[in-house]
Amino acid sequence: MAAVEGPASERIELGIREYDVTARKRPVDKSVTRLLEKPEDTSTTDHSELDELQGPFHSGPEVTKACLECHNKAGKQFRKNIHWTWRWHNPRTGQELGKALLVNNFCTNAAGNEGMCAQCHAGYGMTDARTYDFSNEENIDCLVCHESTGTYYKLPPTRGNKACAVMFEGKPPIDWTRVAQSVTLPGRNNCGACHFFGGGGDNVKHGDLSSVLFNPPKDVDVHMSPQGENFACIICHVGEGHKWAGSRYAPLAKDPGETKPGLPRHTATCESCHTHEPHPLGLMGLKLNDHTDRVACPTCHVPAFARGGVATKVHWDWRTAGRLRNGEGYREEGYIQGNGEPRHTYKSIKGSFKYGENLVPEYHWFNGVERYITVHDRFDPSKPVEINHLEGGPDDPNARIWPFKRMVTIQPYDKGNNTLVYMHLWGDDEDAFWGNYDFARAIRRGMADFGLPYSGEYGFIETWSYWPIVHMVAPKEDALACRDCHARQGRLKDLAGFYMPGRDYNPWVDRIGIAVVLATLLGVLGHGLLRVVLAARRR
């Protein structure tokens, strides 16, 4: 890896290296799962002693085969799981969603780029979601979710362009037998290995899911911190039979249900543990509980996101992608985040980025319905494209005010058809953008591979995507105070359509009221003055 001197405070590296960190050994958490919530081991099975897991194993599918011999329903269960299908039908909007189809405003599309992106598919060898055998249960990757050594890692299913070869260098071999014997319920290190690195790196995508949550201090996340509740993700994202709660495509924006006391609930909402009257009894508690029908818990309890020293990407400009040095792609480090680590502000393969930390969310009414702009949908190019439009407003009883990260990106689109485009980014061929740096070819190929109409002319459009901010719940002392919203210039100053005390007023009532008071004041002053003057004259 050649390091080249760049402008002051910037370091420039040649070559393409993505997701380097995910293949490093991760800190393994002993987080609270159903099996590990007590100090003594309550599991009834020690997998390391099972004959079936003595191996030796030499590949993932071999391990999976062994798993399925005992867990003979797990394969059928998991085949319905979105981590496997990468597709999801939203019954509320009728839209076909999922990584296999959607265009986002980060690397834009996994479709056609599975050779790279399926590094985070919970299966082995998905090089193309259209031809992948989703019925072959032996290709399910049990280990990525269940191993507990922290040494297991996934690499892109294909090698990509030769410039990407550095990504595959120097990885320690996986000890398949050892990781197979280590299986247990998923800890933060399992879920986090992919979800903390979505969008191209640590905390790039969500803003509230970063590597800090592997082992967060209590002030970053009261639930996941070992000094707090030490929860694994699955304590809230609860479920059974490889089906669990909490969907980014169809969040439960207002938890309506209370079950009878003691009955388990399969929702990932705050309310499912805390109820919708969580604040302690008292005047203040009553008033705060008054809020829960219209204000989601994280609105006050996640005062800022990207906390704990890891930044999130907030702006991405694809237009600058493709600059070369010595004929090669390169990367610039131009941002030092809170924990001292540098972040890339430019990559030839992706363009320019801006980062942020400790960011105040945007707030929107949201009823849980997101309407996506898919690659098939036409839009009006005169204004920014909302990739996932949030539905709901103050007059919708199912909507509440939720906090969001808004990602802003300038990305390629089909100028003739006014649609988003698939780009062919990954591949060892003449068209792959990551290696050849030619938008025209990458888009033409990306669209053609899926038989999508393409006008042949591309432009750049500003896109927005909204990411609900729900993790990184702060200690209650750090929750928002009333004045943060109940003020004329507070956090909710841009939310229209409802009356909020402290923020709103009727300007005419104020004008009339002030006029009445001033007129009264002037009236009595005039009256008094006249009395004094006339009394003096009488004397």
Next chain:
Amino acid sequence: MSIHKVRVFTRFERFWHWTQALLIFVLLFSGFSIHGLIPGIDFEKLVWTHVGAAVGLMVLWVFAIFWHLTTGNWRHYVPTVNGLFRVARYYAWGIFRGEDHPYRKRFWHKHNPLQALAYLGLKLGLFPVLWATGLAYLFYGFWGQGALTAGSLEWIAVTHTLFAFFMAAFVIIHVYLLTTGESFVEHVKPMITGYDKVELTEAELAYLKEDEPDRVLD
């Protein structure tokens, strides 16, 4: 008929008046602060100050209403047109010419007709509207449902604010009128000591001397 210095404001009445005055000042300042017209104070503290003062005033009112009804003091506020015009004319005209106030306070009519009417308006108009809107505002979580909340809360808040401005205007006029007597201090004194010069009938004087001698000073 003769004029005497009589205790017209009982201890409870004076306590009621001054406590109410204090609470109204607290409510006005905290209220207009919450509304954003007086900047720089913490919203949460203001809200609880406002609610606390309002609850205090409500408790006081429960006692005051009981007192008015059981002691018959409500009669001081029965409106009358008899002499109303003369008093109004006095404040608009006679006062500038150094005329004497046309009204003589009587034992069961210690307020002049204009004053009685103003207080009646305060008690039956201004206060109830502020109470009702204030309580609806405070407890909107118990009745406001979904979409309904958005519009109706605004009307309640706006009405509450508008009447708060009227309340402020009332306070200004009320305090100013204290300067129209012999002196500001002389005018305030009865509400402190309880004693004021009142016209008594022979029967009233005889009754007081016989049954409540300490209520008549001379």
